[in-house]
Every structure is written in C-alpha cells, then in structure tokens.
Amino acid sequence: MSPKNIPIPFEKLAAPAQRALKGVGYTTLEQLAKVKKSEVARLHGIGPNALSKLKQELAAHGLSFAKE
Numbered sequence: 001m002s003p004k005n006i007p008i009p010f011e012k013l014a015a016p017a018q019r020a021l022k023g024v025g026y027t028t029l030e031q032l033a034k035v036k037k038s039e040v041a042r043l044h045g046i047g048p049n050a051l052s053k054l055k056q057e058l059a060a061h062g063l064s065f066a067k068e
Helices: 014-023 037-041 048-060
Strands: none
Touching: 037 048
C-alpha cells in the first residue's frame, strides 16, 4: 500500500517553484507522481534545482515522476 496525501515540501523549494506548483494545483507528492517530469519542467519557475529536489522527495517516499 502506498502512502497517501504526502504534502510537497514547499519549504525546500525557491519561491518561483512554489508558485508554479501551487498555481497549477499540485499540493501532494502523489499528484506529482502522476505527471511526467518534462511536464513539470515546462512550468514557469521550475528549474533544474527544483526538479532535483522534487525527484529526491518523490524517491524518499517510494514515488517517481510518471514515465515519459
């Protein structure tokens, strides 16, 4: 059974990345696990550093971005 409703650790992300994710309604890691990394990367405010941190957080909870 996978964990449910794990909040995205916004405090670990820069303000532009926080706004980008909140702006499209992403609030949990489970939501991000349903999205391709390339889709998240296209959001204005999401850069390589934010993607790396998000990938690490997903992995720490046994999750990953959706397959490309």
